[in-house]
Amino acid sequence: MTDAGRPRSTAIPAIRRLDALGELESGDRALLELAADRPAHVRAHRELVAAGQSLAAPMLILEGWAAHVRIMPDGRRQIISLVLPGEIVGNRGPDRPRATATVLAVTNLATCRLPQHTSARLDRAYATSRTLDESYLMAQVVRLGRLDAAERIIDLLVEVYERLEIAGLGEEGRFVFPLTQEMLADTVGLTSVHVNRVVQQARQRGELVWTGRSVHLTDVGQSRRSVGRPDRLAGG
Amino acid sequence: MTDAGRPRSTAIPAIRRLDALGELESGDRALLELAADRPAHVRAHRELVAAGQSLAAPMLILEGWAAHVRIMPDGRRQIISLVLPGEIVGNRGPDRPRATATVLAVTNLATCRLPQHTSARLDRAYATSRTLDESYLMAQVVRLGRLDAAERIIDLLVEVYERLEIAGLGEEGRFVFPLTQEMLADTVGLTSVHVNRVVQQARQRGELVWTGRSVHLTDVGQSRRSVGRPDRLAGG
DNA sequence: CGTCCTTTTGAAGAGAGTCAAACCCCGTGG
DNA sequence: CCACGGGGTTTGACTCTCTTCAAAAGGACG
Numbered sequence: 001m002t003d004a005g006r007p008r009s010t011a012i013p014a015i016r017r018l019d020a021l022g023e024l025e026s027g028d029r030a031l032l033e034l035a036a037d038r039p040a041h042v043r044a045h046r047e048l049v050a051a052g053q054s055l056a057a058p059m060l061i062l063e064g065w066a067a068h069v070r071i072m073p074d075g076r077r078q079i080i081s082l083v084l085p086g087e088i089v090g091n092r093g094p095d096r097p098r099a100t101a102t103v104l105a106v107t108n109l110a111t112c113r114l115p116q117h118t119s120a121r122l123d124r125a126y127a128t129s130r131t132l133d134e135s136y137l138m139a140q141v142v143r144l145g146r147l148d149a150a151e152r153i154i155d156l157l158v159e160v161y162e163r164l165e166i167a168g169l170g171e172e173g174r175f176v177f178p179l180t181q182e183m184l185a186d187t188v189g190l191t192s193v194h195v196n197r198v199v200q201q202a203r204q205r206g207e208l209v210w211t212g213r214s215v216h217l218t219d220v221g222q223s224r225r226s227v228g229r230p231d232r233l234a235g236g
Numbered sequence: 237m238t239d240a241g242r243p244r245s246t247a248i249p250a251i252r253r254l255d256a257l258g259e260l261e262s263g264d265r266a267l268l269e270l271a272a273d274r275p276a277h278v279r280a281h282r283e284l285v286a287a288g289q290s291l292a293a294p295m296l297i298l299e300g301w302a303a304h305v306r307i308m309p310d311g312r313r314q315i316i317s318l319v320l321p322g323e324i325v326g327n328r329g330p331d332r333p334r335a336t337a338t339v340l341a342v343t344n345l346a347t348c349r350l351p352q353h354t355s356a357r358l359d360r361a362y363a364t365s366r367t368l369d370e371s372y373l374m375a376q377v378v379r380l381g382r383l384d385a386a387e388r389i390i391d392l393l394v395e396v397y398e399r400l401e402i403a404g405l406g407e408e409g410r411f412v413f414p415l416t417q418e419m420l421a422d423t424v425g426l427t428s429v430h431v432n433r434v435v436q437q438a439r440q441r442g443e444l445v446w447t448g449r450s451v452h453l454t455d456v457g458q459s460r461r462s463v464g465r466p467d468r469l470a471g472g
Numbered sequence: 473c474g475t476c477c478t479t480t481t482g483a484a485g486a487g488a489g490t491c492a493a494a495c496c497c498c499g500t501g502g
Numbered sequence: 503c504c505a506c507g508g509g510g511t512t513t514g515a516c517t518c519t520c521t522t523c524a525a526a527a528g529g530a531c532g
Contacts, residue, residue: 051466070378072464078381080374093329095363100371127331135336137373138316142306144380145314145425149488180510189381194488196512228308230287385520416478430520432480473532480527488519495512502505 012036014062017086017167021132022125031115031122036062039110048089048103048111055090055099057113058126064109065178067187068101079187081137082106082160086167088114091130107178136163144189147227149198152188154207154217155227161217162232173217177210248272250298253322253403257368258361267351267358272298275346284325284339284347291326291335293349294362300345301414303423304337315423317373318342318396322403324350327366343414372399380425383463385434388424390443390453391463397453398468409453413446 010016015032039062048066049055066083080101083089089103143152164170182192202208209216217223246252251268275298278284284302285291302319316337319325325339375395379388400406418428438444445452453459
């Protein structure tokens with residue numbers, strides 16, 4: 001279900017996402033396009049925000065992936081959450097954004113400051129985005145707490161696919177997935193060795209095609225049922 | 237002992253917590269006390285909010301513990317986050333609160349509606365509370381993703397202690413802990429059998445005294461270091 | 473005294489981690 | 503054109519944490 005009735009709003013995925021979340025008007029889109037017109041670039045592996053630092057303003061990811069990361073004193077690493085194109089770092093509504101964890105550029109990034117004090121519709125898009133952030137974090141907790149290795153990986157891939165789909169960056173179960181198996185392991189709380197084995201099993205089942213940086217979930221519906229994902233919330 | 241300089245603001249722990257977070261004025265406290273004066277009661281094991289439902293208004297927990305829970309189709313259960321006295325369910329700032337997961341009363345509860353549209357200081361307390369909620373959720377992800385069983389349990393107990401301390405409900409590592417080992421297991425992503433064994437080891441090390449519903453962490457500093465907890469954010 | 477819930481204990485099995493090495497792809501440079 | 507290097511992926515053998523299944527033992531309460 002791409003956009004049947006509505007015309008495609010813009011060529012910029014990040015803006016398409018906010019449009020989808022808030023039903024923006026053309027003025028809102030123009031404002032966002034203006035902001036996106038002079039993007040700031042960040043190289044992969046650079047820190048966007050150090051833990052405990054505060055962010056000047058919320059930041060919109062235009063291209064590339066970022067992640068909230070926690071590294072423990074002994075070197076263990078956990079990717080707490082991913083930030084995909086169209087999603088926002090430091091989106092805390094009225095209060096000052098203060099990072100609760102380090103934010104890392106997973107790939108090269110294009111970003112811009114998030115326009116503030118704007119229309120009601122745009123604010124609604126931001127608010128919806130915030131609500132989604134929370135639900136993604138909760139889903140991550142359930143994933144790590146109660147799913148086994150195979151389920152964790154499929155569940156994460158399904159979630160990523162559905163998140164990318166909002167910005168028009170995924171279709172028919174296909175999407176770009178720039179994480180290495182090692183980073184995937186740090187996301188789902190496993191070792192890269194075990195991730196590798198489990199991914200191969202999913203391949204052999206025909207559930208998953210993953211070559212280079214592109215992933216194809218051959219039957220998203222089946223996959224999402226197999227991991228007991230709750231139905232998507234009805235719109236509104 | 238407790239508040240050296242400031243006079244103890246109120247006898248109600250939930251209000252003490254918000255006071256600590258926002259440096260309230262007496263008017264704010266009076267407003268909260270008024271709201272807390274006709275509490276609503278909820279029995280243990282009742283659902284406060286069903287998954288996907290929206291909440292009429294944010295709800296302040298006056299007494300007792302609640303939890304965000306996800307139950308999977310096959311019966312697996314994960315407690316996503318705990319809500320302790322003085323903490324808030326459905327605290328989403330300006331946007332409509334919509335529950336992302338079921339909220340369950342862990343013990344009998346006393347609650348009240350959270351006063352809205354109030355002073356700047358009270359709003360700041362709410363905002364800080366929201367920020368803390370997010371950091372607790374992130375800590376839960378790290379706990380489940382990268383800590384082993386013993387670490388998960390100690391880390392959770394340390395966090396709970398420090399959260400209760402804000403409301404004046406913990407001192408010298410001692411606090412009331414109403415969860416059964418089974419519920420603790422559902423929180424830290426383990427089985428109750430294994431939780432039991434690991435708790436016994438912590439007892440034998442002398443790290444933990446847990447009898448009935450009261451827990452004593454004999455050396456909080458040592459415990460928090462042993463699980464690699466980041467230093468608490470400096471105030472402000 | 474019996475019932476229900478929670479904690480405790482035991483024995484055996486499975487899932488994931490560890491360690492180590494080989495393999496692959498790809499860009500670099502001789 | 504091919505050797506070199508380096509990240510990422512793959513494989514194998516072994517270990518160990520945590521789960522599973524079962525049952526006993528405590529405790530609170532009507």
